[in-house]
Amino acid sequence: MKNIKIEINLDVFESVSKLPVSIQKLMDKAHKARDRAYAPYSSFKVGAALQLNSGEIITGNNQENAAYPSGLCAERVAIFYAGSQYPEATIHSMAISAKSLHSKITKAVPPCGACRQVLAEYEVKQNSLIEIYFMGESGKVVKSNSVKDILPLIFDSTFL
Ligand code: THU
DSSP: OOOOOOOOOOEEESSGGGSOHHHHHHHHHHHHHHHTOBOTTTOEEEEEEEEETTSOEEEEEOBOOSSGGGOBOHHHHHHHHHHHHOTTOOEEEEEEEEEESSSOOOSOOOOOHHHHHHHHHHHHHHTSOOEEEEEOSSSOEEEESSGGGTSSSOOOGGGO
8 A cells, every 4th residue: 555645735825915916906806706796595705807818807706596506606607708708718817705795704715626627627728727816805815826736636638
């Protein structure tokens, strides 16, 4: 038996003001998108903003549904929109902001497993890494240099 240890790398910024200015702007777009989320069932609003290499910024937010599983997370709304409108674009970075209408979230909220899997697909498709910055309503911002750091052992098309 052999034991394998996997090391992941995350950077933690004390607050938004410690981020590079371009990422502060991206996070601001994520906050604004978050506040437009349609989340009447969970009251948990999430916004995502993608920086494309072209300079364009794409945003998305969670869209819920009375048939709960029919809803979609903010991250996938944004990524699928980018994929459908700009199929040749490269996504450089993603900022994610989450807010609950019940209590103030000060912990950084990472993307869910399904969104990580979708991010992995796009990293493979574009053959370059996507920086991911995530946070709650306020507080620390966590940065992952690639989805590989938050989704070790990714499943991709090489297994098919
Ligand atoms: N949600 C997101 O938009 N992104 C995530 O990564 C986690 C969860 C949404 C889905 C649902 O509308 C609400 O947050 C509560 O789970």
